[in-house]
Amino acid sequence: MLMEEQLAVLAATAANTVVSSLSTDAWARVKELVVGVWRRHRPDEASAAESATDAALDVLRDSPSDEEESRLVEAWQERFRALLDAEPAARRALDALVDELAAERGEPDDAPAQRIDMHAEAKDGGTVYQAGRDMHVKPT
Numbered sequence: 161m162l163m164e165e166q167l168a169v170l171a172a173t174a175a176n177t178v179v180s181s182l183s184t185d186a187w188a189r190v191k192e193l194v195v196g197v198w199r200r201h202r203p204d205e206a207s208a209a210e211s212a213t214d215a216a217l218d219v220l221r222d223s224p225s226d227e228e229e230s231r232l233v234e235a236w237q238e239r240f241r242a243l244l245d246a247e248p249a250a251r252r253a254l255d256a257l258v259d260e261l262a263a264e265r266g267e268p269d270d271a272p273a274q275r276i277d278m279h280a281e282a283k284d285g286g287t288v289y290q291a292g293r294d295m296h297v298k299p300t
Contacts, residue, residue: 175236201250
């Protein structure tokens, strides 16, 4: 169960990082990194990842509202989660993608990498949401 939670957090973090980075001048590098992850782990889905990246770019250029950005984050979170479910080995590639995009956003190279380990337990039908940064939760 802990692994499932870690993968969910990674998918959410990657989605937030990708969407926020697509709206910067680094969008071409973001696209290259995202498509590269799929080419390495799910090559048959790489063109779909490229199309999804292009579509997200169009949305961010045409109507960069908070609502549209939230929808994009949710869609990318689902994509990354599906990738991780199909290819758990993609976890390292997504970690590297997040780290590289964070560095390109101007975080100092000498800043220590921060890892957050969170543990929670929901009881009696409760739900726990945790994030080390922004999180968008879709009600189920």
